[in-house]
Amino acid sequence: MDPTELLLHPVRLRIIHALSGGRLRTAGELCDRMPDVPRTSVYRQLGLLTEGGMLEIGDERRVRGAVERSYRLRPDRPTVSPEASSAMTSHDHRQGFAAAMAVLIAEFNAYLDQADADPVADAVGYRQATLWLSPEELDTMLTGFRDLIAPLAANQPGPGRRPYLISPILFPGEKPASPS
Template sequence: MDTTELLAHPVRLRIVHALRGDREMTTTELCARLPDTSKATVYRHVDLLQHGGVLEVASERRVRGAVERRYRLRQENASISAAAAAALTPDDHRRAFAIAMTALAAEFGAYLDRPGADPAGDLVGYRQHAIWLSPAELTDLIGELRAAILPRLGHTPAPDRTQHLLSPILFPIGDSRSSSR
């Protein structure tokens, strides 16, 4: 199974999100992170991600006669290349978008179900803006967003840090020919 297929599942995508930032987690910890997903499902998807090279075993230890494994993400294998994305058909994009939105909705639901969830206090945001951009302005915007986000992708867990899910979505909603007034 290639990376595109591996990441094309909401549960696997959520596992990847959980392990970003050089985190190491056991399947038990991942199950706690995905409380709306059965343990058997989490174990099955961890196994697929490990065999597909997206996850690796960081360490093992004996616990009550069983082997407990801590997994970590193999960053270089945890994203879809630009070439692979360019090769997707419109139907592939529809499916990938639906999977991403399903994972996002599940993550948001799990957040809201946590005791003490405070969207206002946690600065939760999910605004949408319709903006008019020329091709050059669009290129500038994408560059500015990347410049703001990329340095933070390397942050690792720390006592004063909370992991957030940031999901920029950008696509044209109108035909450029209809932009005349």
């Protein structure tokens, strides 16, 4: 399965998020983290992600006669190439967007279901704004955003850190009317 197909699935995306930052988790821990997903689906998606080169087995141990595996993201995991992205059809983009939104909703619900969830203290945000930008201004904004986020994306889990899911969504609205 190619990386685009692997990543255009909400359960697989949730597993990838759950393993980010070098985390090592068992299938049982992933099932506990995603109680809305049937256990069989989690196991099936773990198998697909492992076969597809996204995950690797980081540890194995015997538990009551069975082998319990812990999974982690492969550092050399495949990504969606710019060529593959540009070859996506409108249907593929709709599917990818729907998967991303399903993940956001599921992860947000999981956050709110925590007994100590505090959206104000945790600086939760989900605002939308319309920006009127020329192509040059858009490029400047995107470059600045990448420059700001890239060093932070390299952070690993550590004391005082918790994972924050950031999901920028950007698409142009209607085309402005031509001046008469």
